[in-house]
Amino acid sequence: MTLNRRTFLGTGVAAAATLSAPMVRAQGRPRVVVIGGGAGGATAARYIAKDSEGAIDVTLIEPSRTYFTCFFSNLYLGGFRTLESLAHTYAKLATDYGINVVHDWATGVDRDAKTVALAGGGSVPYDKLVISPGIDFVDGSVPGWDISAQGVMPHAYKAGTQTALLKAQIEAMPQGGVFVMVAPPNPYRCPPGPYERISMVAHYLKANNPTAKIIVADPKEQYSKQALFEEGWQKHYPGMVERLGPDFGGGNVSVDPGAMTVDIDGEVVKADAVNVIPAQKAGHICEVAGLTDGNWAPVDGHSMVSRLDPEIYILGDASAQGDMPKSGFSANSQAKVAAMAVRGALTGSRVFPAKFSNTCWSLIATDDGVKVGAAYEPTEEKIASVSSFVSQTGEDAAMRKATYEESLGWYSGITSDMFG
Amino acid sequence: MRALVAAVMIALAPAGAALAQDKAELIGDASRGEEAFRQCRGCHQVGPGAENRVGPHLNGIFGRRAGSIEGFDYSDGMDRAHADGMVWTIERLDAYLENPRALVSGTRMSFRGIKDAQERHDVMAYLRRYSASPRDIPESQPTAFRSEVDLPPEILAIVGDREYGEYLASECLTCHKRDGADDGIPSIVNWVEEDFVIAMHAYKRQIRPHPVMQMMAGRLSDEEIAALATYFATID
Structure with a gap:
């Protein structure tokens, strides 16, 4: 068969892309494969495709056809967002940026042959590989819990089905029931995340189940935005939240999903909903x-x-980079540095000094938003923080409301930056 | 003094011209700092189980408010610093270690000070080990000195490098939408270049109040601000 223009255009779903995008598929273009379509991977794929203007062939491997952002998923638990509002597809990355989006699992990397194996069979060759897979859980970190128990005691730390399940369990709690969170040890995804979640669960319960109790078993002495959360809980949800730090056995926890109990340092708590966030x-x-x-x-x-392979770049939560927290904002920031480096290596485009930043917004109650952030620069040893800021306790309502509204703007901005 | 200023200017100029080839420098070397900390151990403990002795324990010193350890009997000078809201940042610790009395009049810390800047930085790097880690607690204090180049005002007339501006802009576009939408976060596209430059310098000098923007602008050189202004003025 002769491949004429008509048959080429008719061969697949990328037809529209070929017409509208300024790029034309060409032989011999350098190939970049990106594993993982979250804040790191989707951003990296988009920036490499966009800024190379068709000079680099970009393949994105992501099993989910619909991606639910982990950031803002706590707001869904609190009733401030719908689950649908957290959902995004990869359509624009294919149609507007010419990215080959493969919905499959990457199961292995042959670093000598420079190929990525797919669960569905076959493999994809690369010149440069970007890996941004997020987190998985450490086996056995919470005795009694494993992935088979996530239907009873959800982690809800990868958004989507798990988040919906946790919300349904909170809504099904009897009046005066008990919600227990097993908080993770450092380091973990989204340092303020568990505590924003507590705020959002408390917000829901205050309106629907005001005599319910929240217990947090926490192995950490201190945590992000602690003063802000504690002030907020006291103000909005007095008497509802009890946090047991390591001094009170919060680091010595096991669970029994069958009995719906949590053993905190020998004291067995019967719970109506249990959120286990394991070590990561x-x-x-x-x-x-x-x-x-x-x-x-x-x-x-x-x-x-990667410090172990010069052809591979690793972004976001999975990377050990230094001072940056594991967050969507960080992954997005790192993706832009990596995209620039990858383009420079493959096409000779200009490479500028890396700059990184992060800001994490958290919602404590209606219109009560807080934030923390820092700027970072690389040293030989690590990515180091060079300045930082955090919301202050006692800020007035107008400032907190503006901070919340700013977070909505950021959500809109970063999701456009990831998905086009 | 004049000669010193001239030398500093000459040292800075090539770094600026090379567009921030300079990198953040870690505070110092923690293992050398552990050695140097010997001169402090007579009075101060740090690390697991550290307690107050002649001086207060130094766990969590970075970001701690001065004079804030419960039950420790501070000097009137340190109590005043506490009342004034002084927090132990890298810069303040550096000044205090160089000459305690220069920062806090009447301090009981009878120590002549460490004149060698590298040695002070090494001691701080050692102490930083026992403060909260930014990776897990992002609001904690920096671990490195930022690379910063202040250029004379005439360089404000510099023509922006649009391609560099495009890279730098990727950081702005995490929050500010490229299509000019302004829900919750203002639009920054198609501003007059001069307005953009003036606004960014106002954040950099902390005249404008927003903390995220102060942080972002605070580490941009004059060339980088010009590059961003050019890029955002000329996008479609």
Whole structure:
């Protein structure tokens, strides 16, 4: 068969893209494969495709056809967002940016042959590989809990089905019931996340189940935005939240999903809803590819390139980079540095010094938003923080409302930046 | 003094011209700092189980308000610093270690000070180990000195490097939408370049109040601000 223009245009769903996008498929273009379509991977794929203007062939491997953002999923638990408002597809990355979006699992990386194996069979070759798989959980970190128990005691730390399940369980709690969170040890995804979640669960319960109790078993002495959360809980949900830190056995916890009990330092609590957020590690593919040192994958902060393979870049939660928190904002920031480095290596485009930043907004109650952030720059050793800020306790209502509204603007901005 | 200023200007100029080839420098070397901390151990403990002795324990010193350890009997000078809201940042610790009395009049810390800047930085790097880690608690204090180049005002007339501006702009576009939408976060596209430059310098000098923008602008050189202004003035 001769491949004429008509048959080429008719061969697949990318037809529209070929017409509207300024790029034309060409032989011999350098190939970039991106594993993971979240804040790191989707951003990296989009920036590489966009800024190389068709000079680089970009393939994005992501099993989910619909992506639910983990950021803002607590607001769904609190009733401030619908689940649908957190859902995004990869259609524009295919149609507007010419990215080959493959909905499959990457199951292995052959670093010598430079190919990525797919669960559905076959493999994809790369010149440069970007891996941004997010987190997986450390086996056995909460005795009694494993992935088979997530239908009874959800983690809801990867958004979507799990988040919906946790919300349904909170809504089904009897009047005066008990909600228990098992908080994770450091380091983990989204440092303020568990405590924003507590705020949102309390917000729901205050309106619908005001005599319910919330218990947090926490292995950490201190946590992000602690003064702000504690002030907020006292103000909005007095008497509802009890946090047991390590001094009170919060680090010595096991669960029994069958009995719906949580054992906190020998004291057995009967619960109506239990949110277990286990200890975390880099997405499994990093370990399979031999790119981890301990639980995380070490990178050089000047470009996010793996310290173990110069052809592979690792972004976001999975990377061990230094001072940046594991957050969607961080992953998005790191993706832009990596995209620039990858383009520079493959097409000779200009490479500028890396700059990183992060801001995490949290909602404590209606119109009561707070934020924390920092700027970062790479050193030989790590990505180091160079300045920071945090909301102050006692801020007035107008400032808190503006902070919340700013977070809505950010959600809109970062999701456009990821998905086009 | 004049000669010193001239030397500093000359040292800074090539770095600025090379567009921030300079990188953040870690505070110092923690293992050397542990050695240097010996001169402090007679009075101060740090690390697991550290307690107050002649001086207060130093766990969590970064970001701690001065004179805030419960039950420790501070000098009147340190109590005043506490009342004034002084917080132990890198810069203040550096000044205090160099000459305690220069920062806090009447302090009981009878220590001549560490004159060598590198040694002070090493001690701070060692102490930083026992403060909260930014990765997990992002509001904690910096671990590095930012690379900062202040150029004379005439360089404000610099023509922006649009391609560099496009890269730098990727950081802005996480929040500010490229299509000019302004729900919750203002639009920054198609501003007059001069307005953009003036606004960014106002954030950089902390005349404008927004903390995220102060942080973002605070580490941009004059060339980088010009590059951003050019880029955002000329996008479609």
